[in-house]
Amino acid sequence: MNWENKIISEEQNQTARFAKAMSHPIRLYVLDLLAKQTCCYSGDLSEILPIAKSTLSQHLKELKNAGLIQGEIEPPKVKYCLNMENWKLAQKLFKNFLKL
């Protein structure tokens, strides 16, 4: 998954990567929440969402790997926020893609 065969542009590959990060309801929910309020703790999410905390942790890791969120350690908790730089990039890419 990452055609550098010139047919699919790097912009399209990046858009697809972001879309993939958004393609699971749990992850979309987390992003949606972080876009509304500034930050949240992993524990807050764990209480609300009907999944094991190990599963949640994996989803958060994927969002981090996609560059859409970042976690700040506040022992013993972890505070998650959007990675604003990449969130703005995602806004730009989807705006272009969807012709908004």
Added chain:
Amino acid sequence: MNWENKIISEEQNQTARFAKAMSHPIRLYVLDLLAKQTCCYSGDLSEILPIAKSTLSQHLKELKNAGLIQGEIEPPKVKYCLNMENWKLAQKLFKNFLKL
């Protein structure tokens, strides 16, 4: 994948479904093309894209299942276009989600 547990809204589920359809570079490329020009033939895509035509056919099927495109049979070819109703819905959902 489809939490009707009231925590994740139907809107969020739908947004995630669209995101999933967009989450593969090949599918994103097809959508991008159809958003730029009105329609295209399966064969045109097959010539351009570096994948087997059976694989392309599967991707097109997924886009159809997600409701984002529709295929019109013009024997012996198939002409694909965006499903404008759902494309507009996707625009709306992503606009809301990304706060554009």
Added chain:
DNA sequence: AATTTAGTTCGCAAATTTACGAACAATATT
């Protein structure tokens, strides 16, 4: 030093995705 708290990582199973070539279907042409 033992315990508690908050999260992550590991190991595993089940399901889904991605990809291909071969076989098939439907229409158009010879």
Added chain:
DNA sequence: AATATTGTTCGTAAATTTGCGAACTAAATT
């Protein structure tokens, strides 16, 4: 009727995703 064209479906393999509980880590508290 045989052939060619265009796509889809089938069968299969490999990789990835999703999810869980158990085990682990790190810091704070007792």
